[in-house]
Amino acid sequence: MKAIVITFLMFLAVAVQLGEAINCGQVDATLAPCISYLTQGGDPSGPCCNGVKSLVQMTPTQQDRQDACECVKAAAARYTNLKPDAASNLPSRCGVTTNIPISATTNCKSVP
Numbered sequence: 673m674k675a676i677v678i679t680f681l682m683f684l685a686v687a688v689q690l691g692e693a694i695n696c697g698q699v700d701a702t703l704a705p706c707i708s709y710l711t712q713g714g715d716p717s718g719p720c721c722n723g724v725k726s727l728v729q730m731t732p733t734q735q736d737r738q739d740a741c742e743c744v745k746a747a748a749a750r751y752t753n754l755k756p757d758a759a760s761n762l763p764s765r766c767g768v769t770t771n772i773p774i775s776a777t778t779n780c781k782s783v784p
Contacts, residue, residue, distance in 0.1 A: 694736050696743035702727045703747070706762060710774065711753045721766035728763075728770045734784060741772050741780035749776040 705719035716724075731737045748754055759774035771784050 694730055694739050694743075696746065698730065699727065699740050699743035700747055702730070703744070707751070710755060710758050710762065711751055713755050713758050716762060716765050720762075721768075724763055724766045724770070725768055727772065728768050731770075731772065737770075737772050738780050738783050741778060741783045744772060744774050745776055745778050745780060748774055 702723040703720075705717055705723050708714075709716040709720055727740060731740045748759065754774075754776070756775070762774060763770045773783075
């Protein structure tokens, strides 16, 4: 199963590199391993951090980041038990920097 997920993530990264716009299906699939961390806290898993790192790689332009932000915002709104501290700390807990916040209230137009 792990090999399938890794293959899928690699496919997504290649598809985005070929000039396709990022979409919510890609963002949701990339961050799906983070759901338990975002709703229960604790430590993010390896697959979760790999997803966060993939998301950063998949969003090199401001438009990509704003589009991904809208997807993350919609996903965050679906999870009423999302822990705000876990969400805001996820990138740093995974050792990456991103301008894509995980919040249901973000103004994605302001994402650089």
